[in-house]
Structure formats: C-alpha cells, structure tokens
Amino acid sequence: MNLLIASAGRRCELVKFFRTELNPFFHKIIALDINEFAPGLYFADKHYVIKKDFDNPSEYIKDILRICLDENVGHILSLVDPELVLFAENRSLFMENGITPVLSSDEAIQNTFDKYSFYEAYKGLVSVLDTCDSKEDAVEAVKSGRLQLPVIAKPRCGSGSAGITTLHYTNEFDTLKYNSSHNYIFQRKLDCREFGVDAYFDMISGEMVSVFMKEKIALRSGETDKAVSVFREDIYDEIVKLEKTGWFRGPVDLDVFLTADGKIYINEINPRFGGGYPMGHNCGVNFMKLLFNNMKGIQNTRQPNDYKLNVKMMKYNHILFVDGGHIYND
Amino acid sequence: MNLLIASAGRRCELVKFFRTELNPFFHKIIALDINEFAPGLYFADKHYVIKKDFDNPSEYIKDILRICLDENVGHILSLVDPELVLFAENRSLFMENGITPVLSSDEAIQNTFDKYSFYEAYKGLVSVLDTCDSKEDAVEAVKSGRLQLPVIAKPRCGSGSAGITTLHYTNEFDTLKYNSSHNYIFQRKLDCREFGVDAYFDMISGEMVSVFMKEKIALRSGETDKAVSVFREDIYDEIVKLEKTGWFRGPVDLDVFLTADGKIYINEINPRFGGGYPMGHNCGVNFMKLLFNNMKGIQNTRQPNDYKLNVKMMKYNHILFVDGGHIYND
Known part of the structure; x- marks a missing residue:
C-alpha cells in the first residue's frame, strides 16, 4: 500500500524521508499539488498536478480519491492547515474506500486552525495565553488590566506570520485595518x-x-x-x-x-x-x-x-x- | 591569491560555485559573517565570524583588512547592498593593501541603493518608471495625471519587499505610516x-x-x-x-x-x-x-x-x- 502526500509544496525533504523509509519495502510515495512549480512533487516516486476549486472542493476530493484507487494508496496526509479541515470533512468517504487519512480528530483540527476556538478548547487543559476574540473585548480587557499592552493582533484563521500586527496604544485598535474585527484574536505580546x-x-x-x-x-x-x-x-x-x-x-x-x-x-x-x-x-x-x-x-x-x-x-x-x-x- | 566573501549569509550555492572554480587552482574561498548562524560560512574553505558596529564600522573594516592580509586575499566581494556602499567608501584603503574589491563605480553603487537617485541617474539613459521622491510631489502628480493610481510606495533605501505598500486612493498618502515621507519613493503600480x-x-x-x-x-x-x-x-x-x-x-x-x-x-x-x-x-x-x-x-x-x-x-x-x-x- 502506498502513501499519498497532498499539497507537497516545498516539502522536498519530507518526501525524501518517506521514500527512504517506505521504498525498501516496495511502498511508493505519490505527491500531489495544484502548482506544477511545487518542488516537493519531483522528489516523489510519482506525482500529479491537479486542479482545486477552493470554493467547491468536491471535484478535488474526487480526483484525490481516483488517484488513491489508481495508485493503490492506503494512507493520505496533507501538509497545509486548510486541507486538514477538508480531509476531516471527507474522512468517512476516504475510509469507505479503504484509505486512511493520517489525521487527528475533528476536534483537534477545528480547535487548532481557528485560534480563538483553540483558546476556548485548551484553556482548561494546558497553559495557553489569555485571548480575546474581538476588538471590543480586547479594548475592555486592556482597560480592566486583564490584558497588558503591547497586544498582538492575529487573523483568527491565519497561517505563518501573515497579517500579524503589534498594537502599542489603545487607539491603534481602531486604526488597525481589519477585514472584520471579529476575524482577529488579541493576546498580550510576550x-x-x-x-x-x-x-x-x-x-x-x-x-x-x-x-x-x-x-x-x-x-x-x-x-x-x-x-x-x-x-x-x-x-x-x-x-x-x-x-x-x-x-x-x-x-x-x-x-x-x-x-x-x-x-x-x-x-x-x-x-x-x-x-x-x-x-x-x-x-x-x-x-x-x-x-x-x-x-x-x-x-x-x-x-x-x-x-x-x-x-x-x-x-x-x-x-x-x-x-x-x-x-x-x- | 584567495577570495573573501563578506556577509555570506544564506548564499551557500554561491560559495560552492566559487570553490568549484577556484579550488582546483589552489585558491581558497574565505567567508565572513557577523552571525554564526549564517549557513554560507560553512561552505567556504575557511570562515570567520566577526563583529560589526553598524554606526561605526571602522573596526569591522579593520578586521576584514587584517583577515585579508592573514589569509592572502587578493579580492573581496560582498553580497548585501549596504555593504557595497561601505566597501566603496573604503575602496582606496583596500587597494593600498593590495586587495581589489569586486565593485562597480561609486556612481553605480550610490545610484542603485537609493531608489530616487536611481531614477535621477538613469532616466536619460535607460527606460525607468516615473518616480516621485515625496508624498507632496506624488499627490501633486496624481492630481495632474502624471502619476496614475494605484501607486506603490517603497522605502527609498529598502531591500527586498520590506515596507512596500500599495496605495489605491489619494487619502491613503496621508494615513500611510511613514518614518519620514521623504524616505519613500512613489511609482505607478504596473x-x-x-x-x-x-x-x-x-x-x-x-x-x-x-x-x-x-x-x-x-x-x-x-x-x-x-x-x-x-x-x-x-x-x-x-x-x-x-x-x-x-x-x-x-x-x-x-x-x-x-x-x-x-x-x-x-x-x-x-x-x-x-x-x-x-x-x-x-x-x-x-x-x-x-x-x-x-x-x-x-x-x-x-x-x-x-x-x-x-x-x-x-x-x-x-x-x-x-x-x-x-x-x-x-
């Protein structure tokens, strides 16, 4: 049974490590990406470049399923956050076809991708930073002393450092360019x-x-x-x-x-x-x-x-x- | 005679290419950086990690000179823009010591590092984009139709994409967070x-x-x-x-x-x-x-x-x- 890696992107080393481990036992690594300029593709035993309509990914999932069946794939994994959600939504579809997604539970995926849900889900379990989920709540928290300046504003469902801003003064909460202020979370900048x-x-x-x-x-x-x-x-x-x-x-x-x-x-x-x-x-x-x-x-x-x-x-x-x-x- | 590469940074391939060309003739590549975490260092025949006081780089230049003399260096080059200016300022000092900086003329270095000087120097020679050197000039140019929106604002002496902003409306010229508006240049976004x-x-x-x-x-x-x-x-x-x-x-x-x-x-x-x-x-x-x-x-x-x-x-x-x-x- 082979392993399919979706959104291989720039993760060339990862693909190589899997081949080192699986190839000696005649298992292959199939890599997938929507961009033919994803270098990770070319380190796999075989690769596919397929289309993905982000607003309606059902065709994308169908294509992956077809490739899995054609290529005798037993397990799939993805390397990017939004696709974890997508794969979790289609978990049973994959399972019915004999394909196991290498995935944590739906709770884990939902509560990690969304940074406020993360706070809500984990605050009783492990040590996490106090988090506000709206500008109004954050301003209130600063006034009451529950949140100290400088404050860091992060897109609620962002990846990497994109859109992260540090706020040093209360008035900056208003001038920050929000898509919507509820799409941000606010935490003390440590x-x-x-x-x-x-x-x-x-x-x-x-x-x-x-x-x-x-x-x-x-x-x-x-x-x-x-x-x-x-x-x-x-x-x-x-x-x-x-x-x-x-x-x-x-x-x-x-x-x-x-x-x-x-x-x-x-x-x-x-x-x-x-x-x-x-x-x-x-x-x-x-x-x-x-x-x-x-x-x-x-x-x-x-x-x-x-x-x-x-x-x-x-x-x-x-x-x-x-x-x-x-x-x-x- | 050996070659010294200053600010080797992440430029590992470059160091390797030089070794491939020079090592067979018994010339060595000496790499230099201020950060021991600069991977380029470790691809050279020999490397040095030295200090640099950016406000007063004379000690840094002295250290480079000493290393050049110790290591029988005949040519030096740097891989970062600000250091081109520094090396050009010390060109005669290097030359007097038998070391040739691989450098273009002072005109070329000054007029490329500073993006407005670049425009001023090259507008008659090659095709360059119309450029304004102040917010006031840019707003005036937009009003007169000489500059079309959207406009791109770049730090006058910036590197990479740092600090680059696109302005879609005239009022954004005022809300842009300038260090000083004269440290920016403005061009049509093509x-x-x-x-x-x-x-x-x-x-x-x-x-x-x-x-x-x-x-x-x-x-x-x-x-x-x-x-x-x-x-x-x-x-x-x-x-x-x-x-x-x-x-x-x-x-x-x-x-x-x-x-x-x-x-x-x-x-x-x-x-x-x-x-x-x-x-x-x-x-x-x-x-x-x-x-x-x-x-x-x-x-x-x-x-x-x-x-x-x-x-x-x-x-x-x-x-x-x-x-x-x-x-x-x-």
Missing part, C-alpha cells in the same frame, strides 16, 4: 523565548511516543529559519498533557513560549508535519518509521528522548530544475 | 510581467560579457522563488545600454518590468550577485569563471547567450547542521 516542538502521537494508542524540541533563533516568513536542538523537561511535561484529550493522532507541530520567569504557554498546535520537521529528523527522531509502523498495524511505544542536543540548524535555499523530462537540483 | 536578469560586466573592459534572464513566476520574502529561464532580445537591448555609463564592473542583478504592450522598464539595479544567481549558473552561465579570469588579469569577451531555456526553477529549503565541529546537511 517578551519570551520560543520553542518549536514536533510530536508524534501513535495512530493506534494516541500516546505521545516521540518528541523533538528546538529553540527558535530566527524566523523568516513566519517559519523557523535558525534554531538549536534542545530538550526541556518542563515543556515535555506541559505538552504530554495533550494525551489526555485523546484528540491527537500522527504528527503534530507545536509552538511554545517560555517567559523569563519560567512560565510556559502553548501558543499554537498544528496537527500535521511542521515546516521544521527535517531539523528533528536529522537530529535523530523518525516519525516516518513510526507512521509506517502504524500503517502496518503496529502500535509504537514511547521512544527515548535521545536525539542530538545543541545542534545549530539553519535553513538555506536549494533550487530544483525541471528541464522538460530532465529533473536535477544544485 | 500590471506587468517581471524578469530577473543577472549580468556580468567585465572588470577590465566594462563590457557586459554575460547575461542570464528568468521570468519570475512567484516571489517569497521579496526574493524570486519560482521562475523560468528565458532570453528576450528586447530586454537585452535595453540593459546593454548600461555599458555606455562605464559604471559597472562584475556581477549585477537587475529587475525588469514588461507591460502587456511591450514596454520595458528597468525597475532596479543591484551591483552585486543577486539571490537568484544559482538559477542562471545551473542553466549554463558562469560568472565565477569570468571573475576568476579578471582576477588573473584576463579580459573576458562577450559570451554566447546559449544557456538552457524554458527551464522551470523552484527554490526549496535545505538545512545545515553544525554539531560542534561536525557539519552536515540534509
């Missing part, structure tokens, strides 16, 4: 260190069986550009609490804040492979192996946290060249 | 195709001896992310006019607009290696070889425009790992 965590929740047991942490040193376009591998007991203890929800399955990418006085906040949870996953993989974790076990019906046990520490990691560009049928990289 | 051109001007003759063109398909953080290699006679004819100025030496990166009715505008000139240079190199141009010839005192002749056309090019991330003394990439 002066803190930031950590990226990759976690793998076993598809069968829901146990968090593997984890990798890095301290973020620099961001670029909202992605971790430079980082150092670390392990912190306090962060581990906070995120392992997520097991109790029973919501998570497969790869989960988390963003964690640590203040100078040692307070931890889980800032964001994306129930998919994070853009920085290759950092952890090269330091010693291997979510591909864990997922492959799950694909074969094997339950994983908790892995030792023995990846390499204090490794400095920095992204740089390579270029993929597609010259007719000839594909090469520099 | 609906056009965009091309990136890498040109090499012979260091001895000033002749434009090699050129590579790509049509930009997508940008990311102001850099070309996806592109297709092309050759257009009309763009060539426009940029070769720059030879007449006698200002350019070595690598030059140009940004060119082409409107639906075939009008060409040179939008930007950076007298240094562009971030997209590896695209051209892998399609067949080789500025390293041309520069190496110049380093040896050999004058280059015009190269045939025989690089590979219609190659689709797309950037993706690799990661460099620095684990103590052990350096590897994925």
